Amino acid sequence: MTDYEIAELVDAFYELRNGPDLFNDIATFHGQFFNFVATADPTRRDLHFNLPNEPEREIFLAWHRQVVFELEQAVQDINPEISIGYWNSTIYQSPTDAVWDEGFLGSFDANWDLNRNLGGDPRLPTPLELSNLLTETDFFEFSNVLERQNVHRGGHVWTGGVMPTPISPRDPIFFFHHSFVDKVWQDWEETHGTSAYITTSMLRYDGTYVFDGQTYPSVDPNDITDSRVYGVFYAENGLAQLDNYIVTNTYNPEEIFYYQYNIEAGNNFLVPAGAIARLESVNEINLTPGFEAAPGSTFQATIDTENNVAGKIAPLFAKNRAVNPYPYSEKLYEPIVWEEGGNLLDDDTIILTAAPNPFTEKITIKLSERKDCVIEVFNMMGMQIREESFENTDTMVIKNLYGLASGFYVIRVTDANGKILVVKRIVKM
Known part of the structure; x- marks a missing residue:
């Protein structure tokens, strides 16, 4: 991150503790619903440790993707150019690293009484642990190992203080850590393409939760298995690659993609008519084949030549960084007991991949096992526009889709008895 991004992001974090206090609200919610034993009360849902025994309750990766996005949206209400970075804990493993x-x-x-103990528990992940994790082929097995072992737990226990407790979101590093966890999931999904949940609802994001007078919309975890849904592209090795994305301005009136690194936008990155988008890099921007800014759109590609100039770094809330401005005084939760996860017990989950997604003229659907099944395609108004039956196969091709309008569609797969096996959202270019 540039000095400009860091200064503005830190100021925004302090500002979010004013008034309704989003940090405390997220941390309190996370603590209240951290983990329950299903056998004690099977109606209570929770956020952690549902695998391997309770796959129907599992929401770990999707929930944390959503909560990082929630905080980032609040930050961007203050300054739309800044984003939550990620802490790659396989590389940055010293208490003297710049993030600290x-x-x-x-x-x-000190200001928030977080009581960190950096490095007190040495279990940060190694590059080998990460590469081994990315070879897992089953989504629930991948999620279970990620959650319970060092790629996830390491950042919590190594930081210490509130981080290895259920109220870990009180520490801003929680969101940098979970941005890294989210990047790991995105890397896995781009390779395997089989992320799928049994549940279609998530705590806090079920259409009933209210914060600061706003009722949060309902979010199906199966709708956010690709970080591109929220316009999130993780840069690494000096490059941010933006692809397979349609600018919609659903969450921001102007979608801004600001990076310290080079930006390369193409391969079905679209700014349709009426949409507003800006690419801004400290270094270089390349528009490659597949990039399109349609007539009627508003698009800018700019180089930030003022970055690190004193006039641009204008902290909005530096005065709030005085001694202990927003301390947490109540007793901390007890530390989490981390347990290694075993193999999955439920092998009946059907995993579906649909490629390419976005699609143009045809789409290939693959199941994780051979089935007699019916494939149905619906538009977002719920109208069925295609139905085809297949026997004893795990691969199905639906052709002649070029006449469909661009937008979102839903694929539903049912077995020979009419039981719904899986539902997946797809995009028509």
């Missing part, structure tokens, strides 16, 4: 500087996330430790 007083000008970055260091000041929050």
Whole structure:
């Protein structure tokens, strides 16, 4: 992150503790619904440790993707150019790394009574642990290992303080850590393409939760298995690759993609008529084949030549960084007991992939096992526009889709008895 992004992001974090206090609200919710034993009360839902025994309750990766997006949206209401970065804990493993500087996330430790103990527990993940994790082929097995072992738990226990407790979102590093966990999931999904949940609802994001007078919309975890849904592209090795995305301005009146690194936009990155988007890089922007800014759209590609100039870094809330501005005083939760996860017990889950997604003229559907099944395609108004039957196969091709209008569609797969096996949302270009 640039000095400009860091200064503005830190100021925004302090500002979010004013008034309704989003940090405390997320942390309190996370603590209240952290983990329940299903056998004690099977009606209670929770956020953690549902695998391997309770796959029907599992929402770990999708919920944390949504909560990071929630905080990022609040940050962007303050400054639309800034985003939540990710802490790659397989590389940055020292208490002297820049992320812990007083000008970055260091000041929050004393000011918010976080009681960090950096490196007190040494279990940060190794690059080999990460690469081994990415070879898992079953989504629930991948999610279970990720959650319980060092790629996820390491950042919590290594940081110490509130991080290895159910109220870990009180520490801003929680969101940098879970951005990294989310990137790991996105990397896995781009390789395997089989992320799918049994449940279609998530706590906090079920259409009933209210914060600061706003009722949060309902979010189906199966609708956010690709980070592109929220316009999130993780840059690494000096490059941000933006592809397979349609600018909609659903969440921001202008979609801004600001990166310290080079930006490469193409391969079905579309700014349709009426949409507003801006690419801004400190270094270089390349528009490659497949990029389109349609007539009637508003699009800019700019180089930030003012970055790190004193006039641009204008902290909005630096005055709030005085001694202990927003301390947490109540007793901390007890630390989490981390347990290694075993193999999955439920092998009946059907996993569906649909490629290409977005599609143009045809789409290939693959199941994780051979089935007699019916494939139905619906538009977003619920109208069935295609139905085809297949026997004893795990691969089905639906052709002649070029006449469909661009937009979102839903694929539903049912077995020979009419039981719904899986539902997946797809995009027509």
